[in-house]
Amino acid sequence: MKTSYDMLVIGGGPAGAMAAKCAAEKGHSVLLVEKRPAIGVPVRCAEGVGKELLHQFLKPDDSWVASEIDQAQIVAPDGFVMNLKPEHAGSEVGYVLDRKVFDRELVWQAANAGADIMVKTRAVCPLTSDGRITGATIEHNGLKTDISAGIVVAADGVESKFARWCGVNTTVPLREMETCAQYLMTDIDIDPHTTVFYTGNSISPAGYVWIFPKGERTANVGIGIAGDKSRSGSRAKDYLDRFVSMNLPKGKAIELIAGGVSICRPLEKTVFDGMIIAGDAARVSDPLTGGGIYNALYTGSLAAEVGTTALSNGDVSAKALSVYDTTWRSSPMGIALERNYQIKEIFVKLTDDDLNAIIHSVSDMNMSEFNTLNLIRNIVTANPRLAMKLGKAGLKQLFDSIS
Amino acid sequence: MITVRRDICAYCGCCISVCPQGALELIDAYLFVDTEECTDCGICVRVCPLGALEVTP
Numbered sequence: 001m002k003t004s005y006d007m008l009v010i011g012g013g014p015a016g017a018m019a020a021k022c023a024a025e026k027g028h029s030v031l032l033v034e035k036r037p038a039i040g041v042p043v044r045c046a047e048g049v050g051k052e053l054l055h056q057f058l059k060p061d062d063s064w065v066a067s068e069i070d071q072a073q074i075v076a077p078d079g080f081v082m083n084l085k086p087e088h089a090g091s092e093v094g095y096v097l098d099r100k101v102f103d104r105e106l107v108w109q110a111a112n113a114g115a116d117i118m119v120k121t122r123a124v125c126p127l128t129s130d131g132r133i134t135g136a137t138i139e140h141n142g143l144k145t146d147i148s149a150g151i152v153v154a155a156d157g158v159e160s161k162f163a164r165w166c167g168v169n170t171t172v173p174l175r176e177m178e179t180c181a182q183y184l185m186t187d188i189d190i191d192p193h194t195t196v197f198y199t200g201n202s203i204s205p206a207g208y209v210w211i212f213p214k215g216e217r218t219a220n221v222g223i224g225i226a227g228d229k230s231r232s233g234s235r236a237k238d239y240l241d242r243f244v245s246m247n248l249p250k251g252k253a254i255e256l257i258a259g260g261v262s263i264c265r266p267l268e269k270t271v272f273d274g275m276i277i278a279g280d281a282a283r284v285s286d287p288l289t290g291g292g293i294y295n296a297l298y299t300g301s302l303a304a305e306v307g308t309t310a311l312s313n314g315d316v317s318a319k320a321l322s323v324y325d326t327t328w329r330s331s332p333m334g335i336a337l338e339r340n341y342q343i344k345e346i347f348v349k350l351t352d353d354d355l356n357a358i359i360h361s362v363s364d365m366n367m368s369e370f371n372t373l374n375l376i377r378n379i380v381t382a383n384p385r386l387a388m389k390l391g392k393a394g395l396k397q398l399f400d401s402i403s
Numbered sequence: 404m405i406t407v408r409r410d411i412c413a414y415c416g417c418c419i420s421v422c423p424q425g426a427l428e429l430i431d432a433y434l435f436v437d438t439e440e441c442t443d444c445g446i447c448v449r450v451c452p453l454g455a456l457e458v459t460p
């Protein structure tokens with residue numbers, strides 16, 4: 001067994017697979033370890049992704065595109081439905097994927113590019129030398145092996161234990177962990193090309209219910225609520241069961257999915273001597289939407305680009321790798337993360353009356369002038385009470401974050 | 404002590420990152436609790452989407 005590689009990637013999700021593929025394509029030796037026996041299962045995702053964003057990395061393929069989405073609906077707590085058509089900003093057209101197939105495809109591409117892959121193989125602790133991360137001990141079939149690597153990419157997802165073992169504080173505050181439950185449901189009356197989002201504190205406190213179609217009469221029906229709203233008897237699954245019995249009583253659940261999405265700010269530092277942190281492990285899932293597939297693909301590919309350059313230059317210090325950190329923070333993704341964090345901080349405090357007022361007033365807007373700034377201007381003018389609640393500081397924060 | 408109701412746990416990992424002690428780890432389909440590190444704070448019990456965790460005396 002080979003025990004020395006240019007790059008060791010921990011985690012076989014979209015971030016890890018992308019990092020492994022891109023580094024292998026540049027001719028570097030890469031090992032990707034995934035602790036689960038099968039890539040991509042159990043799924044922990046609602047599988048929605050923006051079309052344009054995905055196309056940056058992959059050509060869509062029928063084997064893993066379950067449905068094409070051309071509009072979104074937002075349902076206010078009072079039942080009012082707002083339609084968002086693709087011509088409006090903020091409602092990008094998208095796909096609902098089949099991640100069991102998608103994640104496997106990505107790992108397959110990494111393998112094809114030359115990366116070695118080990119499944120049911122877990123990184124159990126980092127190897128270090130003079131404070132630099134130099135690899136990891138991995139466990140496979142009950143046997144521990146030390147793998148040395150020029151650089152380690154920690155892409156171990158929301159659990160993110162590896163960075164923690166390296167001394168990074170990756171703890172997510174309870175209120176910033178969305179606790180989620182989802183059914184893959186069939187035999188339901190839905191429009192296969194429309195995603196629907198239900199809001200309201202009695203439906204999904206500090207979160208939302210989603211219906212993401214996966215074809216005719218089939219959809220991911222799920223919910224995320226803020227961790228601090230979760231209690232015995234009113235957990236994500238309890239809210240979901242209530243929603244389903246009221247709205248889709250005849251549907252059949254053919255899969256139960258649970259999971260957590262972090263909605264905190266990204267890690268303060270995502271590079272260390274000998275290590276880059278990518279994807280959910282870096283806490284780059286979107287704080288407002290919970291979306292992290294694109295962010296994982298992007299940071300994974302950037303980790304490979306910066307990592308391989310550093311390897312070629314023979315300098316993998318945090319300083320040499322810092323261009324990874326600065327690049328993603330100033331990228332459209334990084335800017336959106338900061339903006340959506342600010343909006344999320346307001347969103348989680350809204351009452352049902354606030355939400356009703358906002359959704360009604362937005363749907364009255366002249367959609368030819370629809371952009372985030374106008375959106376907020378409109379909300380504030382139409383709802384002076386809400387503006388007062390946010391206060392001067394809150395409004396300024398919001399304007400600053402979007403301008 | 405944290406007890407995992409294995410009949411309920413879907414080994415999703417939602418509890419792992421909220422643990423301030425880093426006492427939880429998901430090993431394939433097995434949620435492992437490091438009883439030396441665990442302080443019984445119950446944050447993981449709160450966050451579990453399914454209700455699979457309990458603090459027991």
Ligand SMILES: Cc1cc2nc3c(=O)[nH]c(=O)nc-3n(C[C@H](O)[C@H](O)[C@H](O)COP(=O)(O)OP(=O)(O)OC[C@H]3O[C@@H](n4cnc5c(N)ncnc54)[C@H](O)[C@@H]3O)c2cc1C
Nearest residue numbers: 011013014015035046047048123157259279280291292293
């Ligand atoms: C309920 C739910 C709904 C979601 N819906 C959406 C959505 O609609 N759209 C969207 O864009 N995003 C969504 N997300 C978020 C999305 O799933 C993640 O952002 C994405 O999977 C992140 O990819 P990743 O590669 O960083 O991590 P992951 O996909 O989590 O992959 C990490 C991998 O690392 C492995 N691993 C962990 N530790 C180790 C170790 N020590 N050794 C070896 N392997 C290890 C894990 O087993 C895992 O396979 C959702 C998440 C949840 C929970």
